[in-house]
Amino acid sequence: MPISGFPEWLPPQRIIEQRFLDKIRSTFELYGYAPLETRAVEPLDILLSKGETSKEVYLLHRLQEDENAKREDQLGLHFDLTVPFARYVVENNGKLQFPFKRYQIQKVWRGERPQEGRYREFLQADIDVINRDTLPFHFDTEMPLVIGDVFRSLPIPEAVILVNNRKVCEGFYRGLGLADTAQVLRVVDKLDKIGPEKVAAALVETAGATDAQAAACLALAEISATDGSFVDRVRALGVTDPLLDEGLNELLQVVETANEHNPGLVRAELKIARGLDYYTGTVYETQLKGYERFGSITSGGRYDNLASAGNTRFPGVGISIGVSRLLGLLFGQDALTVSRSVPTCVVVAVPSDDKRAECDRIASALRRRGIPAEVAPTAAKFGKQIQFADRRGIPYVWFPGEPDTVKDIRSGEQIEADADSWQPPAADLHPDVSAR
RNA sequence: GUGGUCGUAGCUCAGCUGGUAGAGCACCGGGUUGUGGUCCCGGGGGUCGCGGGUUCAAGUCCCGUCGAUCACCCCA
Structure with a gap:
């Protein structure tokens, strides 16, 4: 049974999500943001110090918890990535070069009532810049540019x-x-x-x-x-x-x-x-555009007083893409499609069980050259094996023989092919994600 | 966390004023001794979200709970 607010996608949706994450990550890196991951939990006082005490924080309890554990030792799951990042910067400020630019793509948790596009566990993709003492303003102008480039790389509405x-x-x-x-x-x-x-x-x-x-x-x-x-x-x-x-x-x-x-x-x-x-x-x-009523899908801002160590301040500016909200809304409108539900590009048909070893060799040859391939699960009738590929959206079926042939099951075209040299069009190599 | 609406096969839904479940699509098999997507025939599949109550009898009424969704709150 599903748990309210903890969405779980199907493989095609996860393929779309991963493609989005690839684009987000590569764009962040194009701007020089360094990768970072912080732990899922923070001490409760860190989570609540700057935010309101009304924050819907999930607490972490040990089954065998000590009854007189101190409240300040209490751990909570982070509800955003900025507060943990500020804590991380203060903690590691001696080892970091400033201004420090980093991106962080992680789950966060909020104990609120879920609705469409609002979850209790969801993915955020953050970029932030933090400096020591003062942070030049031009970083504030960079945030929208990064996000704009991310949006341009994704099949989403304006x-x-x-x-x-x-x-x-x-x-x-x-x-x-x-x-x-x-x-x-x-x-x-x-x-x-x-x-x-x-x-x-x-x-x-x-x-x-x-x-x-x-x-x-x-x-x-x-x-x-x-x-x-x-x-x-x-x-x-x-x-x-x-x-x-x-x-x-x-x-x-x-x-x-x-x-x-x-x-x-x-x-x-x-x-x-x-x-x-x-x-x-x-x-x-x-x-x-078209989803205004569901709220902001990306937000952030300038924070000059979030972090400090002794007399030193660490002002920052950042912005966060609500990946789960964005995807949840687009999924809800059926606004995205993938060309196939598996990574496989080629299914190697099995003519008979005694030929399976040969089929495995063909698949290996394809994989060696970066072509995702799998061997058909059974030596069923070829019609069934083609259907196996068709159901999953896999574009090619390979028929071992003298000589081998490969069929593009979308066009029906079937040509002679050598597993050591045949190459599918680049667009067919991986699932294609697009707006519907 | 507060309040409202909804919850029947994988999906979309039907089921009158209570008498113990159906359609289309999907899926599986056959027609087609082996190259699919059409068509024809046949088949499997639901403790009606879950638990309790009222009743001779509940998918159908009542309560609770879980889930979805909406408003508040908050925010991605």
Whole structure:
């Protein structure tokens, strides 16, 4: 029986997932991110220190647990890859070269109620850059470029990365005269859910805003642009604050850099805030065209205060692809296909049981040259053996004989072939993953 | 974690106001002594998610539980 929130795919789906992971990994490496894997568990106090205590963390218990085990010794499964990474950097900071760029593709666990595209165990693909003391801003502009390249390499619908900067919001609210900027942010974040009227009312009630201040917050949240025009629109609201200027400048850099390399990829969207409270500047979210209602499939941001050791700070910026969500949604819409359900490219037909050894030799010769091959399970009628391949989407059946022949069962074409030299078209060598 | 909807063969579903299960597709075999995907014939397969209750009798009513899904929460 399945366990709620712990999805298990079928082989064709796993083939698609692996192909996605191959593309993600190679793109990350093209940008110079180093591979890293951290343990599945962290001490509970690490997991909860910066995040909220309301985090749905899975705890690890030993069957023979000591009753008076201390709470700080309690282990929990990590719910993201950023917090463990920050811990890892602090722990190994003497052995790492900074700025340190790494990617991490691992399972994470959250004890929330599952729904479509929301799981309790799921795969994330993260990139982060962490530096000692200060981290140059241009790394914030690199994140969308990497993700944009990943998206371009995958057979998925168009995606738009929505970007904002918390300094813009905080500076704006402060310049407006609102002291509790965090509360304003929390309320404004609900704009899409509850609408502008209720947000305005909540700002007045819970953040001490006047009607005019609330209106200004909403005006800021409405701003959205695919180019640098958002700067003037913010300025037109007449609020001034040094932090606001800093944020606008940063956000502008992200948008302009993206437009130079990948036009249409990024959109400044001043209403997005992101849930995680450790972000201090740039924040990213991603909408997949046609799947907007299922939430962000890629997100992250800048965190200047997540990690520190003594007097040394380790600011970072990162972004994470929700691989399981992305695949779960696309699977749900039947939006992806694979050409076959197994890696096999050639089935070697077995004419009779006494010829099996010869068939094994043929398969070996093919494999030696990198052609995935398997010998038919039984010396059934050739029709059955062809059917065996057809059911799995395997494109070729090899018939031992004098001479050997190989049949492309899609076209029916059958030609003489030598196991030491025959080569299938490159496109047939491995399962082909594509949009349906 | 809170609340709503749903759960019958591998898949899509039918089963009236309760009387102890069906179709199509898929699968297996044969027609086709050996090169498939069409067609024809035949066949296997379900303790009706699971557990309990009401009833002479439950797939059909009630409760619980598990799973899927939706909203909240949170977020990939």
